[in-house]
Amino acid sequence: MIIRQLKDTAEDAEAVQRVSRAAFRDLDGRPRDDPDRPGDEVHRIRALARARHLAVTDPDGCWIAEQDGEAVGVALSLRREGVWVLPLFVVLPAAQGRGVGRLLLERAAGYGRGCLRGMLCASPSPAAARRYRAAGFTLHPAMRLAGQVDRERLLDPGDIPVHAGNATHLHLLDSVDRRVRGAAHGPDHPFMLAHFEELLVADTLAGTGYCYRDGGTVQLLAATSKRIAARLLREALARVPVGTEAGVSFLTAEQEWAVDVGLDLGLSLSTRGYLALRGMRPPAPYVPNGGYL
Incomplete structure (x- = not known):
């Protein structure tokens, strides 16, 4: 297992997208950016651009986990004037339970050391709620x-x-x-x-x-x-x-x-x-x- 910094390359941005697609799925089982749905190609392009944007602005906060040369997890974080933000934290289902998420979160959280405030939007996943609560976050139930x-x-x-x-x-x-x-x-x-x-x-x-x-x-x-x-x-x-x-x-x-x-x-x-x-x-x-x- 290798944990390394995300690079500002098309290859790394695509790797982030592949892991995100597999880890986050709609209730109907389709990836968030299903190409068969209108507008999802735009969302895909924007997600690729965001990964490269953060690799440039916050390289020490963006990490990718690889197993046998394939990406299995990603943590993207940023730091803005004393606020640490975790926009993306995903691990492939097949790699969960092996400590990959813990290592990624430790690297990303290290980038926020010294920040008095932290923010993230969490999915309804019980596992995610447990992890973020253990990290000291207060979970405010959200509406849509x-x-x-x-x-x-x-x-x-x-x-x-x-x-x-x-x-x-x-x-x-x-x-x-x-x-x-x-x-x-x-x-x-x-x-x-x-x-x-x-x-x-x-x-x-x-x-x-x-x-x-x-x-x-x-x-x-x-x-x-x-x-x-x-x-x-x-x-x-x-x-x-x-x-x-x-x-x-x-x-x-x-x-x-x-x-x-x-x-x-x-x-x-x-x-x-x-x-x-x-x-x-x-x-x-x-x-x-x-x-x-």
Whole structure:
């Protein structure tokens, strides 16, 4: 068994993708990025790009386990201004129970040594819950909003203007991040700008906020007040293409403002997974992104 740093190569990015596909499967048994489903090729390309992005920005936090030359496990982590984030931690089913996950997590967690705060989005897997709890994370049960947006319930936006964002807003985005979650996303914002469909920004005397949307999915949202956050979420859902299912994931109880917006627009609420945090309370108002938190 070899545990080594992830390299910024197409081969290593493909290896990460193969392990992730095998380890994470939908309830129907198909991989997350099944090529027979619309839009999954885009998701695959983005996942490959993310692996290479993190191999460049956080090489000491990204590790891959190999057995006989084949990848069997991956841990990708990043560190941003005192916050350690674990976006991906997967081990092939055939390699589980052999200590591979423990070794990978030890290497990734070592990169976060000295960070007072930690974040990750955990799957509903009981094994994952046990591992993260043993690592000192508090598991906050998460909710998911999904469904078709009821267009008849979209109201007048009111007095908070929302407009398209771009690279000129990077300082604003990082400022909101620091206030809401205690750390900026830094180099991750240019990556998300390049790979997500749309960035929405609200900047008023009463506060600021932003939201990334991609297709029907709200990818990341942060704001300095619930009122601005609700306005951004409503605008993002209004922009979901007709006929496309909307989705907002990893909402903790602190994000009732988001639950209220989603229910008001006809989305259904369910529970799935956890927002796992160490040394911090759930950021609010905030909708995390599992790939960057």
